[in-house]
Amino acid sequence: MSEPLFEKIALVGIGLIGSSLARAVRQNGLAGHIAISTRSADTLRRAEELGLGDTYTTDAAQAVRDADLVIVSVPVGASEAVAKQIAPALKKGAILTDVGSTKTSVIAQMQPHVPQGVHFIPGHPLAGTENSGPDAGFADLFQNRWCIFTPLPGTDPAALEKLSQFWRRCGANIDTMDADHHDMTLAIVSHLPHIIAYNIVGTADDLETVTKSEVIKYSASGFRDFTRLAASDPTMWRDVCLHNKDAILEMLARFSEDLASLQRAIRWGDGEKLFELFTRTRAVRRSIIEAGQEVDAPNFGRQEIAQPVST
Amino acid sequence: MSEPLFEKIALVGIGLIGSSLARAVRQNGLAGHIAISTRSADTLRRAEELGLGDTYTTDAAQAVRDADLVIVSVPVGASEAVAKQIAPALKKGAILTDVGSTKTSVIAQMQPHVPQGVHFIPGHPLAGTENSGPDAGFADLFQNRWCIFTPLPGTDPAALEKLSQFWRRCGANIDTMDADHHDMTLAIVSHLPHIIAYNIVGTADDLETVTKSEVIKYSASGFRDFTRLAASDPTMWRDVCLHNKDAILEMLARFSEDLASLQRAIRWGDGEKLFELFTRTRAVRRSIIEAGQEVDAPNFGRQEIAQPVST
Structure with a gap:
């Protein structure tokens, strides 16, 4: 197994996409530590039973502390609440991304809360099935699917390249376009x-x-x-x-x-x-x-x- | 292999449904003789190359002569033309059926031309794929699919039972309802x-x-x-x-x-x-x-x- 891309990855939300990411990260050795967070105690317990991560918490701020990559995988309507909650705990230099199916709205909800020095790169892997929840995920979900980034003006090219590498190692192909x-x-x-x-x-x-x-x-x-x-x-x-x-x-x-x-x-x-x-x-x-x-x-x-x- | 249900079966039309029927009839030993007819000489040649039947003709009347079961598998708009063409050649006591996706119209098109003594039983196997033509058919197409009959008043129960037996031996389940x-x-x-x-x-x-x-x-x-x-x-x-x-x-x-x-x-x-x-x-x-x-x-x-x- 090659060296982890990130020391610590935090997954906020552990449904179909989040739990598929957890499995892909583990399978491909992409992180030294996987921190999992979700609002629902039941879902969190299920994620723990499935052994999807290394640490588990219902407090998203705690999960993202010290994380080098934070992936928000929640229904797009919850993006602003999550951004507000995690913003104070984000590490300088961390990459923050999401997987939402709409990008203009997610940017409007999250960007105002992102602290200076954190690389916010909106993303959307075009992958999924009709099933949902942590049990529905699987490591190969992103294989040969597209992951679209809609980077904001002034995005750090090195951060974008590192995030692209992450998704490629999850099996995805990368595309870039504007949010509209x-x-x-x-x-x-x-x-x-x-x-x-x-x-x-x-x-x-x-x-x-x-x-x-x-x-x-x-x-x-x-x-x-x-x-x-x-x-x-x-x-x-x-x-x-x-x-x-x-x-x-x-x-x-x-x-x-x-x-x-x-x-x-x-x-x-x-x-x-x-x-x-x-x-x-x-x-x-x-x-x-x-x-x-x-x-x-x-x-x-x-x-x-x-x-x-x-x- | 059990005894054939029909001495001679004529298939008028040899697309996805007709050619699947030909294969199912052969595989299940349902006929002593399979006569195949289609308007297009090219399609007929292809059916012959595939070995789908015993005799081949572009003349539907010739195909249905002496047939005990005639199955019309053509686009529903061609039903009247086919009925007119084959009517004079149909054998007394023969069963005539179709596979069309609309029933009121097919009945209106065909029934007036059906001679006395021929059992016309409109039918519709709910089976298919997005592919068409004689190459697209396969013997298992009707397996566990429904075949719906819309029998006319006064239909001979023995003929209906024999046709039901035929479809069951092609793998289908039978339902009956009125055409509307x-x-x-x-x-x-x-x-x-x-x-x-x-x-x-x-x-x-x-x-x-x-x-x-x-x-x-x-x-x-x-x-x-x-x-x-x-x-x-x-x-x-x-x-x-x-x-x-x-x-x-x-x-x-x-x-x-x-x-x-x-x-x-x-x-x-x-x-x-x-x-x-x-x-x-x-x-x-x-x-x-x-x-x-x-x-x-x-x-x-x-x-x-x-x-x-x-x-």
């Missing part, structure tokens, strides 16, 4: 898909003419693909909606406009228009597979579902 | 999800502020889940939209109404409402997994994507 562009990009590739998935699952759940058991029974004909995103952590996604509002509303407006036009084509039997759209979208998946971001197997390569189902 | 209810149910579990997926992929493809390569690169954060459905066969889905119009417009109206309400909650920062919806939808996926219709693994159990991706 990040928020707009994520609104289309991540936030809108989740909102649409939540919405369609809600619509199906509310029907009177088709029963819930029918929706579930026949879900393999398309519906079930949406349920994965719609099973994601409600707190995290509530906060994303509240903290990337403008970009999300912009994408929702475009989506609805396009849907109204598609609906009109269906109503008026415009087969050519339907065929043109349905052909164009096919190429997009091919590109994603070619970019190595998706498996090239029908049905997502889902394993066979072996058990027969009773009626 | 089928069309409404499929509109929510299958047609709306496909239309929404096509739409969101189209919206993303049209953006100016976020490039196509960014959409593809960062697709693992949610968007890629939609691209599977949006890669489905354009002809088939054009026809579904045109032939289940009323039920689809009804579901689209409900979806849009719900989305408008969700959009309002985002605009006005109604975190409680968002949290309530996002929590409720989580339970739906759990039910689908419990019903054996989905894999219980994060990310659909997608295999690891091994190759590193260049920037």
Whole structure:
């Protein structure tokens, strides 16, 4: 095992991302000491049972004391409270980063509280699953996924390089862009898909003419693909909606406009228009597979579902 | 191998479903003879290269002559043309069925042409992948999937039982309902999800502020889940939209109404409402997994994507 990158790493928040980081740090020998902090005593106990770190505390300020790298992995709406709490305890020269899905809001919440001499570098690893909590994490979560930094003007290049090295050793590829562009990009590739998935699952759940058991029974004909995103952590996604509002509303407006036009084509039997759209979208998946971001197997390569189902 | 259920089976159409049926029939020894017919000479040649049947013809009437079971697997918009073409050649006592995703329209298109003494039993196996054509099929496609019949009044129970036996031996579970209810149910579990997926992929493809390569690169954060459905066969889905119009417009109206309400909650920062919806939808996926219709693994159990991706 190579020499640790950081003497002490503090993880504030130990859900899916935080606990995956803890495992990746341990597996790759990236820290001499892992300090874990979370607000909930139950979650903290679970993290300790799983042996995710070296020290455990519900006091975030205590966890970050003397840490060389502090990673905040909390729902984005909690960013300001965490920043206020840890600011006085941050070590001079420490790197402070986060993993939030919205960047403009996180910067606005955290930056004012960051002390002089601390390197605040906002980050966002594009990785996750529909599961949440410390049990859901795994060391390979970041393998071949992108980690996007949105550095502020005047960021120390050495600190940025060291943080990049950290994420690379967790398996991620690094990208850098400004926070506004990040928020707009994520609104289309991540936030809108989740909102649409939540919405369609809600619509199906509310029907009177088709029963819930029918929706579930026949879900393999398309519906079930949406349920994965719609099973994601409600707190995290509530906060994303509240903290990337403008970009999300912009994408929702475009989506609805396009849907109204598609609906009109269906109503008026415009087969050519339907065929043109349905052909164009096919190429997009091919590109994603070619970019190595998706498996090239029908049905997502889902394993066979072996058990027969009773009626 | 047990005795064949039918002396001769004719498959009209040899795409994903038709070619999966050919393979399932062969593998399970369900027919003495498999006659294959498709309009396109190229597709027919490919079916012959793959050895999917015993005889091959571009003339559907010739294929169905003397057949005990005729399965029409064509885009639903082609149902009437096929019915007209094969009607004079159908054997008395034969079972005629289809696999179309809309039933009211298929019945309206085919029934008037079915000769006296032929058992027409509309059917719909809820199975498929995003791939199409004779190469895309596989014998296990129907394993543990539902096959829904929408029998007409006066259907011969013996013929229905024999067709049920056929599908069971292909691995499917049988359900029966009326055509209207089928069309409404499929509109929510299958047609709306496909239309929404096509739409969101189209919206993303049209953006100016976020490039196509960014959409593809960062697709693992949610968007890629939609691209599977949006890669489905354009002809088939054009026809579904045109032939289940009323039920689809009804579901689209409900979806849009719900989305408008969700959009309002985002605009006005109604975190409680968002949290309530996002929590409720989580339970739906759990039910689908419990019903054996989905894999219980994060990310659909997608295999690891091994190759590193260049920037």
